[in-house]
Amino acid sequence: MxxxxxxxxxxxxxxxxxxxxSFTQFLSQAAPEMLPGRRPLPPGxxxxxxxxGTTIVAIATADGVVMAGDRRATMGNLIASRDIRKVHxxxxxxxxxxxxxxxxxxxLIRLFQVELExxxxxxxxxxxxxxxxxxxxxxxxxNLGAAMQGLAVVPLFAGxxxxxxxPARAGRIxxxxxxxxxxxxTGYEAIGSGSLFAKSALKxxxxxxxxxxxxxxxxxxALYDAADDDTxxxxxxxxxxxxxxxxxxxxxxxxxxxxxxxxxxxERVVQGRMENPGG
Amino acid sequence: MAMQFYASPEQVQRDRSEYARKGIxxxxxxxxxxxxxxxxxxxxxxxxxxxxxxxxxxxxxxAVGRYNEFESLRRAGVRMADMLGLSYDRRDVTGRAxxxxxxxTLGAIFSETQKPYEVELCVAQVGATPEADELYRVxxxxxxxxxxxxxxxxxxxxxxxxxxxxxxxxxxDLQTALALAAEALGSVGGENGQTRTLTAKQLEVxxxxxxxxxxxxxxxxxxxxxxxxxxxxxxxxxxxxxxAAPPAPGEAKPTISAASSDTEETPDEKS
Numbered sequence: 001m002x003x004x005x006x007x008x009x010x011x012x013x014x015x016x017x018x019x020x021x022s023f024t025q026f027l028s029q030a031a032p033e034m035l036p037g038r039r040p041l042p043p044g045x046x047x048x049x050x051x052x053g054t055t056i057v058a059i060a061t062a063d064g065v066v067m068a069g070d071r072r073a074t075m076g077n078l079i080a081s082r083d084i085r086k087v088h089x090x091x092x093x094x095x096x097x098x099x100x101x102x103x104x105x106x107x108l109i110r111l112f113q114v115e116l117e118x119x120x121x122x123x124x125x126x127x128x129x130x131x132x133x134x135x136x137x138x139x140x141x142x143n144l145g146a147a148m149q150g151l152a153v154v155p156l157f158a159g160x161x162x163x164x165x166x167p168a169r170a171g172r173i174x175x176x177x178x179x180x181x182x183x184x185x186t187g188y189e190a191i192g193s194g195s196l197f198a199k200s201a202l203k204x205x206x207x208x209x210x211x212x213x214x215x216x217x218x219x220x221x222a223l224y225d226a227a228d229d230d231t232x233x234x235x236x237x238x239x240x241x242x243x244x245x246x247x248x249x250x251x252x253x254x255x256x257x258x259x260x261x262x263x264x265x266x267e268r269v270v271q272g273r274m275e276n277p278g279g
Numbered sequence: 280m281a282m283q284f285y286a287s288p289e290q291v292q293r294d295r296s297e298y299a300r301k302g303i304x305x306x307x308x309x310x311x312x313x314x315x316x317x318x319x320x321x322x323x324x325x326x327x328x329x330x331x332x333x334x335x336x337x338x339x340x341x342a343v344g345r346y347n348e349f350e351s352l353r354r355a356g357v358r359m360a361d362m363l364g365l366s367y368d369r370r371d372v373t374g375r376a377x378x379x380x381x382x383x384t385l386g387a388i389f390s391e392t393q394k395p396y397e398v399e400l401c402v403a404q405v406g407a408t409p410e411a412d413e414l415y416r417v418x419x420x421x422x423x424x425x426x427x428x429x430x431x432x433x434x435x436x437x438x439x440x441x442x443x444x445x446x447x448x449x450x451x452d453l454q455t456a457l458a459l460a461a462e463a464l465g466s467v468g469g470e471n472g473q474t475r476t477l478t479a480k481q482l483e484v485x486x487x488x489x490x491x492x493x494x495x496x497x498x499x500x501x502x503x504x505x506x507x508x509x510x511x512x513x514x515x516x517x518x519x520x521x522x523a524a525p526p527a528p529g530e531a532k533p534t535i536s537a538a539s540s541d542t543e544e545t546p547d548e549k550s
Contacts, residue, residue, distance in 0.1 A: 009384075009386070009387055010384040010387035010388065011359070011383070011384045015354075015358050015359060016384070018351070023358070026362075110365060114364070117361070118361050121334070121361075124332070
C-alpha cells in the first residue's frame with residue numbers, strides 16, 4: 001500500500017485513534033483519492049466520456065422488498081454493455097441499485113458495501129435501516145461536484161427493516177437526488193431514464209401487500225414498459241438469454257433470483273406481450 | 280532543573296519488558312486453537328467489552344492485556360483490512376499482512392515511547408484444512424511467532440499451554456475443542472491450585488468456520504454456547520449470525536428530520 005506507513009514502520013495515527021466507525025470518513029484521512037467525489041476533474045462537462053446505466057425499480061411487498069434493474073449501459077447513442085449488473089446487495093438485509101455514470105455508481109456500491117460491513121465489525125452491531133440510508137445520502141452528497149460536471153450517479157436503496165416501527169411495513173424503499181437528498185418512498189419507486197414509464201406501469205398494477213412472487217413479475221413488466229419507450233433501457237434479450245437482475249430482501253436476508261427463475265418469469269412476460277403488446 | 284541520569288539501553292529495554300509482561304500476566308487469559316471445522320477462539324471474559332473480533336472474511340483477532348490499547352489495534356486492523364480489500368480484492372487480504380503491520384506498530388511503540396503497550400495479540404486465518412490454518416502471536420515488543428495450531432495468551436499462559444499441548448487434536452469436533460479450551464482456561468486461577476469449571480457467562484467464544492463462503496466469523500452466544508458446553512453438537516445453521524446485533528426497534532419519530540419524538544407535540548399533550 002502506498003498509504004499508511006510512516007518511516008518508523010508503525011501504522012499512522014489515523015489507523016489507531018478512536019476516530020469514527022465510518023469507513024469513508026477514515027478514507028478521507030488515509031487515502032482521499034479513493035473517494036470518487038474527491039478527484040479533481042478537468043473543467044467543462046464530462047458526461048459523455050463514460051457509460052450510463054439506466055432503469056432500476058423497487059417494490060415493497062408483504063414480506064420485504066424486490067429490486068430489479070435492466071442490463072443495458074449506453075454511451076450517447078451506442079450500447080456500451082448488454083449485460084451490466086446494476087443491482088447488488090448492500091449487506092445481508094438491504095439492496096442498492098444505481099443509475100447514472102456506471103463507473104462511479106459501481107464504485108459507490110463497493111464503497112457502501114464496505115462502509116456497512118466496516119461499521120458492523122467496529123461496533124459489533126448492525127446499523128438501522130435509516131442509518132444505512134443516511135450514510136448513503138452522505139456519500140452521494142460527496143459526489144455533488146462531479147455530478148455538476150456530468151458524472152452524476154443516483155442510487156436506489158431498499159431493505160428489510162429488522163426492527164421496524166410498523167411490522168407490516170418492514171420492506172422499505174429510499175430514493176435520493178444528486179444533492180444527497182433522501183426520501184422514503186411508499187409502495188414502489190423507480191430511477192433512471194426509463195423510470196417515468198416504469199412508474200406509470202406500476203401505478204396501474206401495484207397493490208399494497210403484494211406477494212414477493214407477484215412483485216417479481218410486476219418488476220419485470222415495469223422494466224419491459226421502460227424499455228418499450230426509452231432507448232437507454234434494455235428489454236429482455238431472448239436471443240442471448242440476458243434478462244433483468246432481480247433481488248429480494250426479506251427476513252431471510254438478500255437473495256438473487258437464479259438464472260432459471262428469472263428466465264421463467266421473463267419468458268412468461270414476453271409471451272404475454274406477444275398476445276397483448278400493451279401488457 | 281531535573282538531573283538526567285544515564286540508563287543503559289539494555290536496562291531500559293529490560294525495564295520496559297518487565298513492565299509489559301507484568302501487565303499482561305495480571306489479566307485473564309484467552310486461547311485460540313484449530314479444530315476440524317475451523318478455528319476456535321475463547322477468552323475468559325465476564326464483561327461485554329470484547330477481546331475477540333472479526334477482522335475480515337477469513338481473519339479473526341484475539342487479544343489480552345489493556346483494553347484501550349488492544350481495542351485501538353483492533354480498529355486499526357479492521358481499517359487496514361477493509362482498505363486493502365477495497366484497493367485490491369477480498370482474496371488479497373491476508374493474516375500475514377496484518378500480523379506484519381502489528382509487529383511493526385508494536386515494535387515501534389516499544390522502542391520509541393516511554394510506556395510499552397501491555398498487550399498480546401493473535402491474528403488467526405482459517406484455511407481449507409487444519410494444516411492450512413495460520414495463527415500468529417504478536418507480543419508487546421513486536422516479536423511475531425507462527426504458532427502450531429494452538430496458543431494461549433495472558434494470565435498464566437504457560438500452564439494453560441501445557442494442557443493444550445497434551446490434548447490438542449486438529450481432527451476434534453467443535454464441542455470437544457470447546458471443552459478442551461474451557462478446561463485449559465479453568466486449570467488455573469482456582470483457590471489453592473484447584474481447577475475451575477467455567478460457564479457460558481464467563482466465556483467469550485467465536486469461531487472461524489472453515490466451510491462458510493465469505494465471512495467465516497461467527498460469535499457463539501446464548502443457547503448455542505450452552506448446548507456446546509454441555510458436550511452436545513449444534514447444527515451449523517444455528518451457530519449464530521455474523522457478528523452484528525440488529526438495532527433496537529424504531530420509535531415513532533420522524534425519520535427524515537434528525538428530531539427526537541419529544542420535540543414534536545402530540546395532540547393529547549396540548550393543554
